[in-house]
Amino acid sequence: xxxxxxxxxxxxxxxxxxxxxxxxxxxxxxxxxxxxxxxxxxxxxxxxxxxxxxxxxxxxxxxxxxxxxxxxxxxxxxxxxxxxxxxxxxxxxxxxxxxxxxxxxxxxxxxxxxxxxxxxxxxxxxxxxxxxxxxxxxxxxxxxxxxxxxxxxxxxxxxxxxxxxxxxxxxxxxxxxxxxxxxxxxxxxxxxxxxxxxxxxxxxxxxxxxxxxxxxxxxxxxxxxxxxxxxxxxxxxxxxxxxxxxxxxxxxxxxxxxxxxxxxxxxxxxxxxxxxxxxxxxxxxxxxxxxxxxxxxxxxxxxxxxxxxxxxxxxxxxxxxxxxxxxxxxxxxxxxxxxxxxxxxxxxxxxxxxxxxxxxxxxxxxxxxxxxxxxxxxxxxxxxxxxxxxxxxxxxxxxxxxxxxxxxxxxxxxxxxxxxxxxxxxxx
Numbered sequence: 001x002x003x004x005x006x007x008x009x010x011x012x013x014x015x016x017x018x019x020x021x022x023x024x025x026x027x028x029x030x031x032x033x034x035x036x037x038x039x040x041x042x043x044x045x046x047x048x049x050x051x052x053x054x055x056x057x058x059x060x061x062x063x064x065x066x067x068x069x070x071x072x073x074x075x076x077x078x079x080x081x082x083x084x085x086x087x088x089x090x091x092x093x094x095x096x097x098x099x100x101x102x103x104x105x106x107x108x109x110x111x112x113x114x115x116x117x118x119x120x121x122x123x124x125x126x127x128x129x130x131x132x133x134x135x136x137x138x139x140x141x142x143x144x145x146x147x148x149x150x151x152x153x154x155x156x157x158x159x160x161x162x163x164x165x166x167x168x169x170x171x172x173x174x175x176x177x178x179x180x181x182x183x184x185x186x187x188x189x190x191x192x193x194x195x196x197x198x199x200x201x202x203x204x205x206x207x208x209x210x211x212x213x214x215x216x217x218x219x220x221x222x223x224x225x226x227x228x229x230x231x232x233x234x235x236x237x238x239x240x241x242x243x244x245x246x247x248x249x250x251x252x253x254x255x256x257x258x259x260x261x262x263x264x265x266x267x268x269x270x271x272x273x274x275x276x277x278x279x280x281x282x283x284x285x286x287x288x289x290x291x292x293x294x295x296x297x298x299x300x301x302x303x304x305x306x307x308x309x310x311x312x313x314x315x316x317x318x319x320x321x322x323x324x325x326x327x328x329x330x331x332x333x334x335x336x337x338x339x340x341x342x343x344x345x346x347x348x349x350x351x352x353x354x355x356x357x358x359x360x361x362x363x364x365x366x367x368x369x370x371x372x373x374x375x376x377x378x379x380x381x382x383x384x385x386x387x388x389x390x391x392x393x394x395x396x397x398x399x400x401x402x403x404x405x406x407x408x409x410x411x412x413x414x415x416x417x418x419x420x421x422x423x424x425x426x427x428x
Contacts, residue, residue, distance in 0.1 A: 027154060034150055034196040041142040041202040045097030048136065049208070054090050057111065059138040060322035063087035063111070077403040078323025081114040081396075088112055088392060088421045090385040093376040094210045098201060098218065099140035114400055115414060117393045118285045118341050121386060122278035135262050139201060140371040143169025143222055144364040145258055147197060148229045152250045154189045155233035159241035183234070190230040194223060214374055225367045229357070258364040265358040273354065275347025276340050283336040292329035304328040304405055324404040331397070350397060352379040355416060388424060395419035 061132055067084045074080040112120045160285040198219055203214040232253065292300045297317040305312045317325045333350040359366040399418055402408065 002224045015042050027192065030150055030154055031192045034147070034189065034193050035199065036042050037142055037146060038139065038197045039200040041137055042097060042200045044136065045100060045138045046147045046204055046208065047101060048138075049092045049097045050107070052103070056089050056091055059087055059089075060106075071415055074410070076323070077400060077408070078326065079423070080322075080410070080415070081400045081404075082325065085111040085113055086392070086421055087398070088385075088389045090381065090388075091423070094208045095205065095214050095218070095283040095294060095375040096377055097204055097208055097375075098138065099371040099375040100136050101140070101372035101375060102136050102379060102382050104136055106382045108385065112389065112393060113332075114327060116285050116289050116330040117336075117390065118334050118337045119282045119289075120284045121389060140368045140375075143197060143225065143371070144368040147193065147226065147257070148254050149251075150193055151190060152230045152247065152254065154193070155186050155230065156237055156247045156250050158185055158234070158237045175394055179409060186230050186234045190226055194226045197226075198222060218371060221367060221370050225363065228363055256360050261362045262358070262365045265362070267354070269351050269354045269358070275351070276344050278344065281337050281341050281344060284340055285333045288336040289333035292332065295326055298393065299333055300325060300329040303332050303335060305332075306402075311405045312402065318421055324401075327355045327397075327400070337424070342392055343388070349383065358410070368370060384424065388421075392419065392421045 056259075063085065067086070070083045071080055075082065088110045092103065092108075098101065110120060110123075117407065164353075201218065201222075205218075233250060236250055236253075239246055239249075241249075301315045301317060305315050314324070314327075354364075358367065359369050369378065373380070396419060403410075403414075
């Protein structure tokens with residue numbers, strides 16, 4: 001007697017389950033829902049990224065034209081520094097369409113001058129309060145929170161439905177390996193969900209010029225996430241309970257992992273790590289700057305010279321108003337707010353680190369954070385942008401200070417050496 005090859009048996013089982021699945025209209029309907037929602041999510045992301053890029057292009061052109069017009073009308077270095085604005089920005093990455101992340105509730109563009117910087121960094125555009133509350137419907141949100149619901153609907157009653165129909169025991173008896181039967185059924189349904197979700201993402205990535213490495217890692221995260229929920233649904237689906245009970249249990253688990261744990265964890269983290277607000281920094285810096293008008297000029301220049309001893313020989317202020325004194329007390333304002341600003345930055349880093357640890361116990365949050373990291377729309381991207389703005393402001397001061405303190409004659413030709421803010425280098 002010839003023994004059938006296990007591979008042949010597997011092939012037969014796969015063809016049989018695929019044939020049954022092909023005739024199941026409800027599964028195809030859910031796959032179509034996933035495809036449409038995924039397409040809607042990436043389309044919304046592409047539209048927002050296009051809008052942001054167009055805004056930056058328009059602002060960059062207007063910024064250059066405005067600065068040229070202002071500088072051409074100036075007669076001294078102090079006036080040039082005071083009246084000229086410089087656009088700083090954090091352009092969306094080529095994968096930002098998939099996970100807009102913190103770009104909805106933090107500033108990604110500023111117009112800064114050579115005044116006290118901290119107040120300028122922590123002033124930002126007023127965003128849409130509804131979007132700030134609920135966030136945008138992007139691919140990261142769709143994949144993290146909607147896909148599990150579809151998988152739960154498709155997989156929760158594999159065993160229960162067969163028991164109700166009276167076919168369960170016969171299927172198990174004739175399948176040879178019952179575990180393989182249920183794994184095939186779950187795998188085919190979940191595989192269709194993954195393909196339907198990933199196809200629009202791949203198309204959008206091609207249109208955006210996303211690197212193969214980035215889209216490959218993103219699809220890998222998505223696949224692992226689908227496998228996680230497939231395993232959870234398959235494990236609970238084998239429970240000797242009615243389909244309604246299994247469905248309710250899976251929904252409770254989804255709410256626990258996607259809503260309760262993250263919300264409770266955020267409350268705990270906020271209590272553990274206290275940070276000052278940007279408004280506190282803004283108020284402290286402005287109070288220091290405004291106070292400088294009412295104190296002796298030597299009291300302003302002393303803390304400035306302590307930080308910049310190279311200008312000690314030029315620090316004497318002999319007239320009621322001098323530009324070097326004005327910009328010195330602007331920087332002193334930043335110096336007085338520095339400790340609070342550093343605490344604010346360190347606190348956000350620590351909260352984000354703890355949130356990353358918490359995400360290990362909340363897979364939906366873990367997937368969302370992972371996609372945001374790939375898209376450079378996470379907390380670290382915000383902090384990197386702020387660091388680039390501060391570095392650029394240092395370059396501005398280094399450009400103007402020699403001219404102000406040495407009282408160099410104003411020359412339009414020298415303005416060509418003025419620093420310009422540049423876009424960040426790619427992480428890929």
